[in-house]
């Protein structure tokens with residue numbers, strides 16, 4: 295199993311490869327890869343490649359309990375279309391009860407700390423369980439998503455989870471991703487056509503206007519340009535005070 299010192303070798307291995315090829319190549323380097331999907335455009339493309347190539351990759355999703363109905367519909371459709379299991383990781387019920395007792399069902403609107411507390415319970419803790427036993431974490435992150443994602447490498451070491459992270463679509467543009475989905479008949483969320491370029495929990499996501507960054511629609515009531523939920527913070531080299539990562 296590669297360790298932290300192998301990161302540059304892994305980057306070199308895939309840096310000149312197409313996206314499906316890079317998945318194939320890196321898959322052989324690891325024994326327990328996991329792909330986490332939120333059923334975004336990017337994630338649907340990766341899911342399609344994993345299923346088409348029959349790659350032995352575990353697929354997991356974080357069901358926060360606050361997702362769009364369209365996301366659940368796409369989840370169900372993806373299972374029936376691709377015929378591969380998608381593991382759902384739910385927040386700890388007692389932690390959600392305590393959170394809602396403390397800050398109400400929609401407390402995330404009351405400040406960044408409240409919002410991060412909700413993301414910590416509904417996303418960050420379940421992610422730890424989803425990654426348990428994994429040595430490679432495959433994500434749908436693209437550089438275009440936000441300024442904080444500009445400096446990422448296609449393969450990185452995630453010291454928090456003790457895994458390598460692999461972003462096979464890091465350099466892919468939105469148009470390229472959309473065209474790939476069309477060409478390969480990949481089912482995508484109908485929300486994208488309504489301006490939701492980045493889709494998260496329903497109460498925390500709005501459509502963006504033409505020209506707005508994809509993640510402008512996430513936690514739109516916050517002023518911070520560094521909008522993350524804690525799943526990927528450390529790799530982006532900033533840490534919000536009291537953040538969940």
Ligand code: SF4
Pocket residue numbers: 358360402409410412413414416417494495497498523
């Ligand atoms: Fe909670 Fe919103 Fe974070 Fe979802 S995105 S976990 S609803 S704060």
